Amino acid sequence: MNKSLKKPILIFVLGLVVVSGFFAFKAKNDKLFALAKNIDIFATMVRELDSYYVDEIDPDELVTIGINAMLEDLDPYTTYIPEEESADFRMMTTGEYAGVGALIGNRGEGNIIIMPYSGFPAQSAGIRIADLLLKVDTVSVIDKATSDVSTLLKGPANTEVFVQVKRGEDTLDFNLTRKKIVINNVPYYGKLDANTGYIKLSDFTTNASNEVRKALLDLKGQGVDRLVLDLRDNPGGLVNEAAEIVNLFIPKGKEIVKTIGKLEGVNYTYKTTKTPLDKDIPLVVLINEHSASASEIVAGALQDYDRAVLIGRKSFGKGLVQTTIPLSYNAQLKVTTAKYYIPSGRCIQAIDYTQTRQSGELTTVPDSLRQEFKTKNGRTVLDGAGIEPDEYVESESYSPISYSLVARNHVFDFATEYFYKHESITDPSSFEVTDQDYEEFMKWLEGKEYDYTTYLEKSVTDLTKYAEKETYYDEIKDQIEAIKKRVNHSKEQDLITNQEEIRRILSGEIVSRYYFQEGMIESGIKDDPTIEEAVKYLSEIDRYKETLTASAK
CATH class of the missing domain: 2.30.42.10 (PDZ domain)
Structure with a gap:
C-alpha cells in the first residue's frame, strides 16, 4: 500500500472510533439523564400529593402501587419485594x-x-x-x-x-x-407395582435434589427397576436443584442448561458434575400445562438426551431466568435477567413479552416461526412453546355436578363429618367409598344447594339466544321449549350417573383426614389415567426404546 495513503486511512479509522464512542457516550448520558429526570418527577409528585391531596395518603402504599404498575408492563416475573414480604419470598425459594x-x-x-x-x-x-x-x-x-x-x-x-x-x-x-x-419437595414416593417406582416432585426449593436422590435409593432398595417422575403442577424454582436432579440420570460432564442475558455476569452453563445415580433405569417423566421453569429444564434436558419418555400434556413454557437484587431499606427486586436454553439449543419460552407490551395482548410464538432442533438420537423437537410430551394424554374433565359439589364445600364438609363418625379407615391405596357411604352422602345432600348448568343445558340456552334473532323464531319456539323440558337436569339422576367420579373425589378427601397430604396423593394414584399410561409404557420396553429413537418420529 502507498505509504502516503496509510496516514489518512488511520486518521479516518480513528475518527470513526471517536465518533462512534461519542455517540455511544451521548446515548448513555441521554439515558442516564432521562432516568434521573423521571425519578425526580416521580419523587416530586409523591411529595406534592402528600402535601396537597384533599385526603391523607399513605406514601409507602402509593409508591408500591406505582412500582408494581411499572413492573407489570415488563413481565409477570419481574416483581418488587418490600421488606415486609421478604420472609414470604424466602419461604417460596427455600421452602x-x-x-x-x-x-x-x-x-x-x-x-x-x-x-x-x-x-x-x-x-x-x-x-x-x-x-x-x-x-x-x-x-x-x-x-x-x-x-x-x-x-x-x-x-x-x-x-x-x-x-x-x-x-x-x-x-x-x-x-x-x-x-x-x-416443606418437602417430595411429598410422596412409593411403588406402583412390584417393579415400578413413583416419585412426586412438587417444588424445586433447597434440597429438592437430595430428596429425589433419597427416594430413588429407597425405591431401588425395594427392587424397583423402572421409574415414574411426576412433575405435573410443579411451578419450578431453583435452577441448580433442577441441574442436580438431571445429574441423577445423566453422565458427568453433560450440558444441562445455559442462561443467556444482556450482561455477561448472568451468562452461565450448568453441567452435570457427578457420577449419575442410575443412567440406565427406564424413566418416564409426567408433565402438564402447569409444569414450568425448573420442571421444564428437567423434562426438556431428559428429552433432549433421549433419557426419558415424556407423557402428559404440553408444559407451561417459561424460559425466563430471574435474579434477586437487593434494594435500599431491605427491599428486593426480582428481575428477569436471562433466557435459558436446554441441551438441544432450544428456548421453550412461549410468550413474547416485548410483542405483548406493544400490542397490549399476550403474544405467543406462532407455529410458523417455531424452529426445529434435534435430540441426541436425532428426534425433532421444537422451541417457543414449552416442552411437548412424547405421548399425549387428554386432560381429565369433571362433570358440572362434581365441580359444584367441590366448589360449595359439600365434599369437604361430608369428609369432615365422616372422619368424626369413623375412627379409622384402610390404607390410602385401598380405601374406597362404599355403596352405603355413597347412599349416606346422597341423603346428606338433601336440602343443600348445589345447582349447576349441564353442558347440554348451556347448549340449549345458546341455541335459544341465537334462534331469537331469527325471523322464524316463533315457528320453532314450541320445539325449543320442548327440548328445554327434556334436558332440564335431575340432580338426583346426575348423582347416580356420575357416581364413579364423585366417589373418587370423596375418597381422596376422606383419606386426607386420616393420612394428610401424603395419603391424598397416594389415594389419587390408582385412578390416574396418566400414571396408568406411564406404567403401561414402562411394561412395554420395546415401545419405550422405540420412542426414544429418531425412527419413532
Whole structure:
C-alpha cells in the first residue's frame, strides 16, 4: 500500500472510533439523564400529593402501587419485594419458615385449617382439618384476611403461640411452639407395582435434589427397576436443584442448561458434575400445562438426551431466568435477567413479552416461526412453546355436578363429618367409598344447594339466544321449549350417573383426614389415567426404546 495513503486511512479509522464512542457516550448520558429526570418527577409528585391531596395518603402504599404498575408492563416475573414480604419470598425459594406447619384458607365462615403438615406443631398437638380459627394469641381472627392470619401464626422458631379453634360445638385451646418448617419437595414416593417406582416432585426449593436422590435409593432398595417422575403442577424454582436432579440420570460432564442475558455476569452453563445415580433405569417423566421453569429444564434436558419418555400434556413454557437484587431499606427486586436454553439449543419460552407490551395482548410464538432442533438420537423437537410430551394424554374433565359439589364445600364438609363418625379407615391405596357411604352422602345432600348448568343445558340456552334473532323464531319456539323440558337436569339422576367420579373425589378427601397430604396423593394414584399410561409404557420396553429413537418420529 502507498505509504502516503496509510496516514489518512488511520486518521479516518480513528475518527470513526471517536465518533462512534461519542455517540455511544451521548446515548448513555441521554439515558442516564432521562432516568434521573423521571425519578425526580416521580419523587416530586409523591411529595406534592402528600402535601396537597384533599385526603391523607399513605406514601409507602402509593409508591408500591406505582412500582408494581411499572413492573407489570415488563413481565409477570419481574416483581418488587418490600421488606415486609421478604420472609414470604424466602419461604417460596427455600421452602423454609418458622411457624406451626398448617395450610389455612377461607371457606366462607372464616379461616379454617385446610391441611396440617405431618410431624409439625399443629398436627402433633391435635389440630385437625376443618378446625375454624378463632384467635391467634390475643387477636381475634374471625374476620381477618387469610394472609394476616398466616402472618400471625409465623414467627421466630421456638417461640410460643396460642391458637383457639372451634370444632363443631366445641372451643379448643392450643399452646404451640413454633418450629422451623421445611416443606418437602417430595411429598410422596412409593411403588406402583412390584417393579415400578413413583416419585412426586412438587417444588424445586433447597434440597429438592437430595430428596429425589433419597427416594430413588429407597425405591431401588425395594427392587424397583423402572421409574415414574411426576412433575405435573410443579411451578419450578431453583435452577441448580433442577441441574442436580438431571445429574441423577445423566453422565458427568453433560450440558444441562445455559442462561443467556444482556450482561455477561448472568451468562452461565450448568453441567452435570457427578457420577449419575442410575443412567440406565427406564424413566418416564409426567408433565402438564402447569409444569414450568425448573420442571421444564428437567423434562426438556431428559428429552433432549433421549433419557426419558415424556407423557402428559404440553408444559407451561417459561424460559425466563430471574435474579434477586437487593434494594435500599431491605427491599428486593426480582428481575428477569436471562433466557435459558436446554441441551438441544432450544428456548421453550412461549410468550413474547416485548410483542405483548406493544400490542397490549399476550403474544405467543406462532407455529410458523417455531424452529426445529434435534435430540441426541436425532428426534425433532421444537422451541417457543414449552416442552411437548412424547405421548399425549387428554386432560381429565369433571362433570358440572362434581365441580359444584367441590366448589360449595359439600365434599369437604361430608369428609369432615365422616372422619368424626369413623375412627379409622384402610390404607390410602385401598380405601374406597362404599355403596352405603355413597347412599349416606346422597341423603346428606338433601336440602343443600348445589345447582349447576349441564353442558347440554348451556347448549340449549345458546341455541335459544341465537334462534331469537331469527325471523322464524316463533315457528320453532314450541320445539325449543320442548327440548328445554327434556334436558332440564335431575340432580338426583346426575348423582347416580356420575357416581364413579364423585366417589373418587370423596375418597381422596376422606383419606386426607386420616393420612394428610401424603395419603391424598397416594389415594389419587390408582385412578390416574396418566400414571396408568406411564406404567403401561414402562411394561412395554420395546415401545419405550422405540420412542426414544429418531425412527419413532
